[in-house]
Amino acid sequence: MKNLLLITILFSIISCGNASRNVDSKVSFTPPEVSDESSISETSEWAATDANKNSEPDAQKDLNKSVQKLIRNGYLTIEVDKYKETRKKISDIVKQNGGYIGNESETNETYRLTNDLTIRIPSANFDKVMELIINESIKTDSKRIEVTDVGEEYADLTTRMATKKAVEKRYLDILSKANKITDILEVEEKLRVIREEIEAAEGRIKYLDNQVSFSTIQLSMYKTLDTQYTPPSGPSFLTRIWKGIVQGWEGVINFIIGLVYLWPLWVIIALLIYWIKKRKKGFNFFRFRKNKNTENN
Numbered sequence: 001m002k003n004l005l006l007i008t009i010l011f012s013i014i015s016c017g018n019a020s021r022n023v024d025s026k027v028s029f030t031p032p033e034v035s036d037e038s039s040i041s042e043t044s045e046w047a048a049t050d051a052n053k054n055s056e057p058d059a060q061k062d063l064n065k066s067v068q069k070l071i072r073n074g075y076l077t078i079e080v081d082k083y084k085e086t087r088k089k090i091s092d093i094v095k096q097n098g099g100y101i102g103n104e105s106e107t108n109e110t111y112r113l114t115n116d117l118t119i120r121i122p123s124a125n126f127d128k129v130m131e132l133i134i135n136e137s138i139k140t141d142s143k144r145i146e147v148t149d150v151g152e153e154y155a156d157l158t159t160r161m162a163t164k165k166a167v168e169k170r171y172l173d174i175l176s177k178a179n180k181i182t183d184i185l186e187v188e189e190k191l192r193v194i195r196e197e198i199e200a201a202e203g204r205i206k207y208l209d210n211q212v213s214f215s216t217i218q219l220s221m222y223k224t225l226d227t228q229y230t231p232p233s234g235p236s237f238l239t240r241i242w243k244g245i246v247q248g249w250e251g252v253i254n255f256i257i258g259l260v261y262l263w264p265l266w267v268i269i270a271l272l273i274y275w276i277k278k279r280k281k282g283f284n285f286f287r288f289r290k291n292k293n294t295e296n297n
Contacts, residue, residue, distance in 0.1 A: 076220070090136060120214045123214065
């Protein structure tokens, strides 16, 4: 009887201990109230930590459920026969399938007319548009398709943004309860940083959405122009030599005739030379007589 009573008492003590432990484990932590005595930095750190802890299961859940988000880029080089008609047909194909032409660069070379186009097309019509463009060509030089899966990055950005929004909400709650100026400024600075991070994540998500929903085709189309060589027409080598001799002799004759046309100039030059020589001779004669008279004296 005593043994039975002892066993009953031990069983009751063990049951009470387990129950107390279960109750303690179910008690959630209550955030401290913001007051003049409490530190705002400790409260804000609790807000960020608690938000991250609450969002971890959801983040892992979102990553596990991440779906494929594919960015498709096509690179195509084709040769066309009728350049203008083909360019118009490609423009019509793009518009009919909900796309648009972004950039265009046309180059007119000696033997080739080239046009490089950047085409944005809904991803659902990507393969269809590629085939339609190829059908308009007379030759396909190259075709390449690149596919990038950004599903994991997209899910990660979405989860991080949700976490940061939760932290932002808690900071706003703390800000509404803050009394000190220093506490208010500190929380506002943290809110500014969180808001910048949220906007950066939102911008990246929008960019990925655009890249996934619209695929890109880098098209290079060209037309080969007439490259047949036409030799220059004209006289033969010996004929050109004889023609050069004749033209040279004619040039000499024309030079002599030109000199004859300038006879007034030659007359003036001759008279000027005669006058200079005569003056020089007269000057020497008078100088000679002067020297002779000096010797006689």
